[in-house]
Amino acid sequence: MSIDDLPTEKHQFAHPIRSVAVIGSGPTGTPAARHLRDAGLNVRVFERQNQSGGIWNWRPAASLPLSVPTPPPSKGAFTPVVRDGGVFDDPQREVRDRFNPPNPCYWNLTNNVPTTTMAFKDYPYPAGTESNVSHTFLADYVHSYARHFGIDKLASYNTRVEQADKRGHKWVLNLRKVVDEGEGKAREEQWSEEFDAVVVATGHYNAPYIPAIEGADTWAAAWPSKVIHSQGYRVPEPYKGKTVLLVGIGTSGNDIAKDISPFVNKIYMVGRNKLRGPIEYKKQRQMQRFLLPENAQAVSEIKRFVPPAAGQVIQQTSVELTDGTVLEGIDEVIFATGYQYSFPFLPRYHKDPTSTETSDAVEYPLVTDGHGVLHLWRDVFYVPDPTLTFIGLSVNTSAFSFFEYQSIAIARVLSGKARLPSDQDRWRDYKELIAKKGEGKFSHLMNRDGERAYVKATVEWLNRDAEWSGAPLVEGHSEAWLAESDKTVGLIAAKYGLSPEELKRIHQELEESEGLTRENKTDYTTASEETNARANDGVARRSASAIKV
Structure with a gap:
């Protein structure tokens, strides 16, 4: 009803x-x-x-140093x-x-x-x-x-x-x-x-939400000013000439990548290996993977941040990915991994996953x-x-x-x-x-x-x-x-430098990919593989168009 x-x-x-x-x-x-x-x-x-x-x-x-691992939702925003x-x-x-x-x-x-x-x-x-x-x-x-x-x-x-x-x-x-x-x-x-x-x-x-990734707490403790959440990002100039690991290919991740792209040497962008959720949500996430700047590379999910040896600086350590790739020479890490819903002023309405039931908790919690x-x-x-x-x-x-x-x-x-x-x-x-x-x-x-x-x-x-x-x-x-x-999608595309023709083509591809309607549709192993393949395809098409002109 x-x-x-x-x-x-x-x-x-x-x-x-x-x-x-x-x-x-x-x-x-x-x-x-x-x-x-x-x-x-x-x-x-x-x-x-x-x-x-x-x-x-x-x-x-900027925000204070991150708490890694992420505090439970009942204390996520602040501690009363x-x-x-x-x-x-x-x-x-x-x-x-x-x-x-x-x-x-x-x-x-x-x-x-x-x-x-x-x-x-x-x-x-x-x-x-x-x-x-x-x-x-x-x-x-x-x-x-x-x-x-x-x-x-x-x-x-x-x-x-x-x-x-x-x-x-x-x-x-x-x-x-x-x-x-x-x-x-x-x-x-x-x-x-x-x-x-x-x-x-x-x-x-x-x-801020930080996924439970092995070694992230060690890195955050060792280099608190170099491992931040997007909440603490302010201006691009400090990233000049650096290699940045940007975790998350969503709205914040793409915005920050666009912002720092003219200054940085390289951006590794970590996206989910498999997109989950309602069709419209997955379409949105797929659309966002077309918006990566030219000096950004989409990579697989992170397996672990390798713990640093004594005296090592961040550039001397490495990050292992789930597909076996090892990233080295990283200068900065930005987690654009979203936020928790958190209302610390309503403690009786929280039921954290690791907490035990308390006598004064409400029967129907707001946040778990x-x-x-x-x-x-x-x-x-x-x-x-x-x-x-x-x-x-x-x-x-x-x-x-x-x-x-x-x-x-x-x-x-x-x-x-x-x-x-x-x-x-x-x-x-x-x-x-x-x-x-x-x-x-x-x-x-x-x-x-x-x-x-x-x-x-x-x-x-x-x-x-x-x-x-x-x-x-x-x-x-x-x-x-x-x-x-109705102009929203076009406005976002223009913000990232996509022409109306490119936007139309992307929409067509996303519509065709829904339900695997194409007989010979490529079945990518990871989202990063799909992102990079489509990015290369886009570069090739734009180059071909330029030659014709």
Whole structure:
């Protein structure tokens, strides 16, 4: 059953919702706060940075040294701290950087979907805005939105939620504020506040994920500044003349490869030997393998990082691959291997794979292995208790605008202007989703058609309930928006220097490869073999075209 089926039973909140805490003030939490406030609710926003903007806020400082192996999801983003406040010495800013680590924002970061499709409602971008803009432009847009709609007045900046727990029918948030206090010093304050509902808008780019590869911990300990996660990448110049091992051929991996390519000597790019997941996901990953720069070589998965002998520098060691290849002379390692879903302030809702069951853990955890968030209705409402909601978990969407639709849905439900299906129907919907997509990251995967269907269903649901609640009608995607959204793939291709003709050819190849429709289709042993074969084929075709001209 779905929201289109109009079930007769509706969820009834046991207690009125009057106050809501929004955790995070990026492009998800900021519009959520606006719509909740406009719906008549008392709203407080808690943001650990000193302003709105989320991951788009640039800071030149890189992240702290990696924890390898990756910490469990319950501690992935940070370790909660509960202690007395006061002024303390922090000459190297270590405490403040752990409290508020730098964002995964590098200097040349831009959006990957047309800018106009990322606009918030009632707040368009300036006329003439380019389809591809810098992180500073997008951060300024969120800052401007927060000022325009008065969200700064609702926010407690430099404030991190250390714990959020349901006690009775109230959510109790333990809060920690850390600010500068003169040269080499910081001031800390801790307190608690109560709310009827919570919106978690912290996103999913806070807890770097490093695969469990033999020897990675040894390398990270020996050369902490040379073995980093993409979260800590900032500018390409330090990589001049170097050989870089870039682990991951996805969005971040390709972006960083493109960024450092003009400076480096060589890039080894590690991709999965076999692509797994839904067809659309595999197509996306296959498409990304056409985007490698000319001085990059796709290689097989890593078998192990060979432990260094005493006194060896990183260039003297080696990396063994699963196909038997040995890579030597590597200067730097960047893991572009994604992030865990991690909410350390919700410890009772985590069940780490290696942990033992605790008496106060909830029956239905939100996070287990960190690859996805469980037990959510429409990626937003926690099924057992919809006073706990989430925004920003869905992937492959138009981000800002998509998450605003989720914000409006939360505001309508918590203010009583839209109704949730019954508990039974929400569980049924969730089980149908898992049966279709599986648990983990693929449950959050939207892509173009999924995003459009989701928004259409959301708008229809909210507008049906607006007939009896008197709430304003919600406008769905316009024809102009859909037309701009259709340009997304072309925009990404142009960003990586592909012509429309090359893009068309790639699409044809991917369509033909689906279901092994070609009789003599080459069955590549590894993804890297396929990537390099197609790259060589592309070079040959481009050379032939140039000769004809």
